[in-house]
Amino acid sequence: MPIRVAVLVSGTGSLLQALLDAHGDGRLEAEVVVVGADNPSAQGLERAAAAGVPTFVHPFSKGGDRAAWDAELTRLVAEHDVELVVLAGFMKLVGPVFLARFGGRTINTHPALLPSFPGMHGxxxxxxxxxxxxxxxxxxxDAGVDTGRILAQEAVRVLPDDTVDSLHERIKVAERALLVHTVNELARQGDS
Known part of the structure; x- marks a missing residue:
């Protein structure tokens, strides 16, 4: 049985699409069983719907109760009996209730070789x-910003004429492949 994965998105969902494509052609040893978004207009929701994956939307209002938001996010994900949570371009920090339930089973990607260049602009x-x-x-x-245990990394050469956009696009290609590889590695560990 493939492991059950929840994917949380905020934007285009290109990392989600990499997982869906890999599942569709037999390269993923996991199944995305729910996609959640904090942004009701996230394109990732459309990608999930096109693949027949259930979705939910759980926005955080500026000035809202972060602890209540975190507890509800935890409940929404837990409803789907998932073994792994992938933050795929999810632009919100999960809190202590979420980490108490899914800590050690939640992964994220970052467009830099951590610990170098953490934060929004790698x-x-x-x-x-x-x-x-x-x-x-x-x-x-973990509870920090881009401070958790490193599971996998892939190097990308910086070219002399790179712009932020051109470099980021090449990093995204590597990021999608590395995410699929890492989810497969975690699925295999779960089987042993």
């Missing part, structure tokens, strides 16, 4: 620092 920061190699990281989510 490709920009890499260019500004003049590094010649950057990349992508898949890591276990």
């Amino acid at each position: 490709p920009r920061d890499a260019l500004e620092h003049g590094v010649k190699i950057t990349g992508t990281t898949v890591f276990e989510v």
Whole structure:
């Protein structure tokens, strides 16, 4: 039996699509059983619907009760009896209730080789620092920002004429493949 995965998105859902495509052609040893979004207009919701995957929307209102939001997010994900949660471009931090339930089973991607360049602007920061190699990281989510245990990394060379956008696009290609690979590795560990 493939492991059951929840994917949380905020935007286009290209990482989600990589998982759905890999499942569709037999390369993924997991099944996406629910997709949640904090943004009701996230394109990832459309991708999930097109694949027949159930969805939910759980926005956070500015000035809202973060603890209540976190508890409800936990409940919405837990309803689907998942073994792994993938934050795929999910632009909200999960809180202590979520981590108490899904800690050690929640992963995220980052467009840099952590611990270098954490935060929202990994490709920009890499260019500004003049590094010649950057990349992508898949890591276990903890209570910090991009501070969890590193599970996998893939290097991406910085080209002399790179812009933030051109570098980020190449990182995204590596990121999608690395996410599929890492989910498969975690699925195999769960079988042993």
